[in-house]
Amino acid sequence: MASSVPEGSRGIVRRDQTFDLTPTFYELISQRHLQKRRCFAEKRSFSCNTDVSVETMAITALPRESIDNWLKERLKKWVQLSGHEGSIVPASCNTLYKKQCSNRAEGLAYAAISKDPRLQEIGFAPRFHRQIEKNEESFIEIEDLLSQFRDPSHTAIMDIKVGTRTFLESEVSNTKLRPDLYDKMVAIDPDEPTEEEHKRRSITKLRYMQFRERESSSAQLGFRIEAAKMPGGSLQKNFKKVRSWEDVSATMREFFGADVKRVRQAILNRLIKMRDAVEHSEFFAAHEVVGSSLLLMYDRDQVGVWAIDFAKSTRIEAGRRLSHRDTWTPGNNEDGYLMGIDNLIQIVEDLNAED
Numbered sequence: 001m002a003s004s005v006p007e008g009s010r011g012i013v014r015r016d017q018t019f020d021l022t023p024t025f026y027e028l029i030s031q032r033h034l035q036k037r038r039c040f041a042e043k044r045s046f047s048c049n050t051d052v053s054v055e056t057m058a059i060t061a062l063p064r065e066s067i068d069n070w071l072k073e074r075l076k077k078w079v080q081l082s083g084h085e086g087s088i089v090p091a092s093c094n095t096l097y098k099k100q101c102s103n104r105a106e107g108l109a110y111a112a113i114s115k116d117p118r119l120q121e122i123g124f125a126p127r128f129h130r131q132i133e134k135n136e137e138s139f140i141e142i143e144d145l146l147s148q149f150r151d152p153s154h155t156a157i158m159d160i161k162v163g164t165r166t167f168l169e170s171e172v173s174n175t176k177l178r179p180d181l182y183d184k185m186v187a188i189d190p191d192e193p194t195e196e197e198h199k200r201r202s203i204t205k206l207r208y209m210q211f212r213e214r215e216s217s218s219a220q221l222g223f224r225i226e227a228a229k230m231p232g233g234s235l236q237k238n239f240k241k242v243r244s245w246e247d248v249s250a251t252m253r254e255f256f257g258a259d260v261k262r263v264r265q266a267i268l269n270r271l272i273k274m275r276d277a278v279e280h281s282e283f284f285a286a287h288e289v290v291g292s293s294l295l296l297m298y299d300r301d302q303v304g305v306w307a308i309d310f311a312k313s314t315r316i317e318a319g320r321r322l323s324h325r326d327t328w329t330p331g332n333n334e335d336g337y338l339m340g341i342d343n344l345i346q347i348v349e350d351l352n353a354e355d
Helices: 023-041 064-075 105-114 179-188 195-200 205-215 245-256 260-279 337-354
Strands: 010-014 017-021 088-090 095-100 128-134 137-143 156-162 223-229 287-290 293-298 303-308 312-315
Touching: 023 128, 095 105, 095 128, 105 128, 105 137, 105 312, 156 337, 179 205, 223 245, 223 337, 245 260, 245 337, 260 293, 260 303, 260 337
Parallel strands: none
Antiparallel strands: 010 017, 088 095, 095 137, 128 137, 156 223, 156 293, 287 312, 293 303
């Protein structure tokens, strides 16, 4: 499915798709490669954190064909399950660039997580390398978790959005009516809109988000499955109706595939470690974490779980601490993050007990 390429962007073909690369992303990638070249020329060691000025080096010093060829090879192992297409691109062989919102919330969150000892000691999230400002846009460079796996094309991946609440406290008062969200709601359930909503053909973001939480397992279980690349490579994104404990269990059972016991036990052990880290984390005590996901990945050699997506993580007022299990009421900032992990752990434990 080829997508249209914005004016001035680079259309890098991968498999049967066109990977849209904005001019700013292309410039960032080019500068990263120039930095690496300069380090090698000066016989200096290079890492993602190496800060070598290349502003005086023309981008044309590196042939465009060289960048394009590197990208084509890199994108052969590129997998993006969810999120806005084109907002994440490869930065190097083991890192990626992600565009962030103007409030820089995600960069601030990753920086804080990288300084939290309980989260750092277990590698709770992708390694955070740096925040970059370019052409009046803001980006972060973080670890590409798939680079840890031998062959991403044969790696099973599941994106699980954690929490009972998927909207920020600040969005509660947003009364803007959105026709696009009405269309999304009708596509899921034509009978859901009220008579008034049908007449005006628009709803607020809060109305849509609460509807999605009820329709999925978010409200009941504290998490929902967003997307998955199943064993064998099939990509699945239609989990909107996976709501009940039984539905989620069946989906998880399918995801674990043939190597059930090894994968399940490794994921269970990892989830328990992550829960303990969250319970003792200063970052989580002081932040509402909304819209974050757990990324479950495994192949025949290894298994991993990491937390990703912190664009909606915001610090609460000083002096308060969140439980991440209490029921949300307007103003208390509770998000149900730990409730979701509790239930995910219980589902995996139940699956283990069945064997």
